[in-house]
Amino acid sequence: MTDLLSLFINSVFIGNILLSYFLGMCSFIAVSNNIETSVGLGFAVIFVLTITAPANWAIYHYLLAPGALSWAGLGHLDLSFLKYITFIAVIAAIVQAVEMIIDRYSPVLYSALGVFLPLIAVNCAILGTALFMVEREYTLMESIVFGAGSGTGWMLAIVAMATIKKKMRYADVPDGLDGFGITMIVGGLMAMAFMMFSGITL
Amino acid sequence: MSNGNLTLKETFFRGIWKENPVAYQVLGICSALAVTVQMKTAIVMGIALTLVTGASNLIISLLRKQIPPTIRIIVELTVIASLVIVIDQVLQAFLYDISKQLSVFVGLIITNCIVLGRAEAFALANPPLPSLLDGLGNGLGYSLVLVAVAVVRELLGSGKLMGIAVVPQVWLEAGYAHMGLMTLAPGAFFIIGLLVWLKNSLPGASHEQK
Numbered sequence: 515m516t517d518l519l520s521l522f523i524n525s526v527f528i529g530n531i532l533l534s535y536f537l538g539m540c541s542f543i544a545v546s547n548n549i550e551t552s553v554g555l556g557f558a559v560i561f562v563l564t565i566t567a568p569a570n571w572a573i574y575h576y577l578l579a580p581g582a583l584s585w586a587g588l589g590h591l592d593l594s595f596l597k598y599i600t601f602i603a604v605i606a607a608i609v610q611a612v613e614m615i616i617d618r619y620s621p622v623l624y625s626a627l628g629v630f631l632p633l634i635a636v637n638c639a640i641l642g643t644a645l646f647m648v649e650r651e652y653t654l655m656e657s658i659v660f661g662a663g664s665g666t667g668w669m670l671a672i673v674a675m676a677t678i679k680k681k682m683r684y685a686d687v688p689d690g691l692d693g694f695g696i697t698m699i700v701g702g703l704m705a706m707a708f709m710m711f712s713g714i715t716l
Numbered sequence: 717m718s719n720g721n722l723t724l725k726e727t728f729f730r731g732i733w734k735e736n737p738v739a740y741q742v743l744g745i746c747s748a749l750a751v752t753v754q755m756k757t758a759i760v761m762g763i764a765l766t767l768v769t770g771a772s773n774l775i776i777s778l779l780r781k782q783i784p785p786t787i788r789i790i791v792e793l794t795v796i797a798s799l800v801i802v803i804d805q806v807l808q809a810f811l812y813d814i815s816k817q818l819s820v821f822v823g824l825i826i827t828n829c830i831v832l833g834r835a836e837a838f839a840l841a842n843p844p845l846p847s848l849l850d851g852l853g854n855g856l857g858y859s860l861v862l863v864a865v866a867v868v869r870e871l872l873g874s875g876k877l878m879g880i881a882v883v884p885q886v887w888l889e890a891g892y893a894h895m896g897l898m899t900l901a902p903g904a905f906f907i908i909g910l911l912v913w914l915k916n917s918l919p920g921a922s923h924e925q926k
Contacts, residue, residue, distance in 0.1 A: 602797055642820060
């Protein structure tokens with residue numbers, strides 16, 4: 515239990531998927547102009563990550579990993595090179611399914627998250643989490659916690675950035691640095707702030 | 717985007733500087749930064765991405781009349797993912813150490829906005845040869861930024877270039893210290909920010925829209 519908690523804290527703060535691995539940057543830059551949209555997208559990312567991480571875990575460990583097909587009598591196969599194409603297909607399919615399910619059963623949630631779901635299929639943070647999970651050899655429970663933690667960390671970063679950008683609206687940013695440039699500088703300062711957490715162990 | 721008045725040469729060079737994908741189009745920086753601690757990894761990453769962008773543009777442009785518009789994203793992703801698998805296998809076979817260092821970031825070329833963005837914006841509407849050049853040009857422009865960031869980070873962060881120490885020992889004895897910040901994540905953010913500032917301030921570069 516402590517391990518899982520510490521994994522969660524670690525993936526939210528210390529190994530923040532956005533600020534220390536630079537994943538999910540595209541939508542981070544594009545969407546962080548508005549606080550409400552960032553919150554919506556943040557929740558959608560947490561939601562999708564928490565579902566796709568264990569789904570990809572199961573597919574990797576029962577179909578793709580070396581020897582994973584031994585239940586079908588094909589133990590000598592190593593299909594792990596197919597993981598990229600499989601993961602991206604699984605993510606796209608799950609995002610599509612989630613969108614339809616939410617649309618059917620919870621119109622309120624759909625109106626809040628619906629527009630963001632298609633964006634998420636190509637968000638590097640989702641695929642990155644799946645690939646990190648394979649590389650770090652997490653168990654099923656760990657992959658769920660890691661997915662949720664990465665999503666939370668991503669949301670924290672994008673909401674913080676949207677808030678800072680709102681504050682900065684009246685700031686006198688040098689010409690040329692305005693827009694994308696200053697977003698990166700602020701991102702750097704945020705990354706430095708997040709590094710202060712790196713001493714924490716549970 | 718009409719291709720009528722663009723020569724092939726312009727198509728190729730446009731992506732490298734004038735409409736450089738990282739600095740200008742704000743695309744694809746996702747995976748650009750984590751591999752820039754060392755020049756070696758940045759160069760390999762740049763080559764990998766250039767090949768994928770070029771090849772995917774070529775293939776998608778050849779298929780452009782056959783792809784139904786409704787499922788084009790899926791087709792594009794499949795093409796790109798297959799190319800990335802090929803690149804990853806080649807790297808594992810011939811450059812195993814670098815492939816270990818690049819770890820998940822080779823796979824993340826799939827979700828790199830540049831590759832999909834060029835396929836969507838250019839290859840779907842243009843013949844194969846200009847598409848190939850457009851892809852290669854954009855890939856090289858991306859590599860240029862990646863390597864520029866890596867040079868600064870490796871030089872200031874660990875005093876090396878391509879793994880060879882370039883800061884003289886005398887300096888170190890005289891009290892010169894490496895800038896540890898550069899090897900960490902914030903360094904990459906700062907350098908990209910300053911690079912964009914530099915590019916926007918240079919004459920001839922089109923100003924980024926707010």
